[in-house]
């Protein structure tokens with residue numbers, strides 16, 4: 149096992165972005181270590197995880213990282229290859245690629261540490277490396293469906309919105325889309341079995357989600373009058389009721405009511421053609437009705453360098469556009485690009501809030 153090196157470093161006085169290292173058997177730990185070793189972590193970044201596990205993973209991959217355990221609120225060590233770590237102890241040994249439900253509590257504790265640090269004013273924002281939803285449930289957290297819903301409950305808010313954005317959209321200086329890789333996609337429903345999606349499409353839910361999306365595009369992304377295009381649920385947006393009635397009964401009247409509030413919310417459009425460049429040209433975000441309707445397109449356009457942002461939270465949370473990739477874990481083959489984009493976005497949104 150590699151030993152933890154602790155030496156003297158300069159100190160960064162800014163509040164850190166807390167990066168939870170995710171499922172320990174997945175690629176999350178090595179992605180954080182890669183960014184640290186390559187000098188690609190923004191200053192004032194801190195990992196949340198098991199220092200010994202991170203140290204072993206770094207040594208196995210030949211990554212030169214100086215891990216410095218410290219506590220939330222401590223001055224942050226800074227310097228080339230230095231990675232401050234807020235320690236959380238693994239509950240059981242861990243091998244890359246092999247899930248162990250005994251570590252579910254560990255993963256949840258890393259999230260709790262990051263949320264508490266944001267609440268206590270010890271962190272400016274949090275970025276999450278991927279966790280494995282199934283093993284968290286197998287480990288006893290019945291009802292767990294993802295970071296997004298867990299953070300909603302942990303922060304005590306009624307609703308949040310999952311939005312993924314390609315790197316082009318995040319860095320775009322222009323407001324609208326200009327091509328197929330410049331995309332923001334928000335979801336009306338998140339981690340639901342497809343069988344339950346139609347029942348979850350209610351006027352109340354669409355109203356809550358659309359209001360949060362509209363407000364956060366203004367407040368967090370600086371878009372003065374967001375233009376939101378909404379997908380239908382059914383093929384051809386229901387084909388005038390012949391292929392499903394959710395558009396006529398729920399979505400169309402709800403969008404009309406939202407427009408009456410002064411919001412630029414268009415649709416519902418057939419999802420297959422909405423996601424073509426011509427239809428996206430004057431749109432700032434697409435609201436999809438369910439996970440794969442929106443995210444398949446987003447990932448086709450920008451997988452590997454997009455970020456996931458939870459809107460509607462009292463804290464800033466960003467994440468990667470991918471999962472735990474157990475097939476790649478421990479091999480040093482996974483790309484840290486999306487994590488880098490997510491951390492940079494968290495820093496930017498947090499600095500904006502502070503300003």
Ligand SMILES: NC(=O)C1=CN([C@@H]2O[C@H](COP(=O)(O)OP(=O)(O)OC[C@H]3O[C@@H](n4cnc5c(N)ncnc54)[C@H](O)[C@@H]3O)[C@@H](O)[C@H]2O)C=CC1
Pocket residue numbers: 175276277278279280281282295467468469470471472473474475476481482483484
């Ligand atoms: N933010 C989060 O915590 C997320 C967690 N997940 C979870 O991850 C687990 C696995 O999900 P999957 O659907 O298999 O998706 P996945 O993203 O883990 O893997 C899908 C494919 O993409 C590849 N891949 C993923 N990340 C990569 C990277 N950084 N560089 C290169 N290739 C990469 C994998 O090798 C695999 O071939 C599930 O439990 C899922 O719920 C999925 C998405 C987000």
Ligand SMILES: NCC(=O)COP(=O)(O)O
Pocket residue numbers: 293294295296297443456467
């Ligand atoms: N496909 C995106 C995703 O599953 C993200 O989930 P979450 O854990 O960030 O809620």
